[in-house]
Amino acid sequence: MPLSNTLPSSSKTMPLRAGMACVALFLAVQAAHAAPRHPKPIRDAEAKGAKVVATFPAASGLTGWVVSQNGTYSMAFTTADRKTLIVGELIDEKGKNLNDHYADKYFPKAASAGNAGNAVNSSPRPSRARENNR
Structure with a gap:
């Protein structure tokens, strides 16, 4: 039996959530650097x-x-x-x-x-x- 079938369902989505969080953080940092700090x-x-x-x-x-x-x-x-x-x-x-x-x-x-x-x-x-x- 594959390991993924023995893990609770929340554990299966953890890597996906972590990946999405990293992408969101990356985009936020990029947006902060793209927008000028002062008008x-x-x-x-x-x-x-x-x-x-x-x-x-x-x-x-x-x-x-x-x-x-x-x-x-x-x-x-x-x-x-x-x-x-x-x-x-x-x-x-x-x-x-x-x-x-x-x-x-x-x-x-x-x-x-x-x-x-x-x-x-x-x-x-x-x-x-x-x-x-x-």
Whole structure:
């Protein structure tokens, strides 16, 4: 009697499942390498010397971006389709300036004397996002 007839049916499908999992993993890795990490408008800014410091989920399906250039931090947003860059104040339906909230949360903190080498940028942290978006 062949060994395959003595194995439980779940053991027979195990190699198939493992093979399918490997193929799925391979395809996921390939897709990740094929898709650019940053949207084109952000890549264009990087080509001009900007450095992406942070990304974050923002209101209404937008993606927020904190970028640094020449010691200055600024904030921008991209649409869900990654094709459009929005620069300026993001105001919610209650009139709250979301840029201030995002700046407090995502802009790097000012470097302290003890860890200046670990800071992303040792320049002082801007106090308000809108001052850096103009």
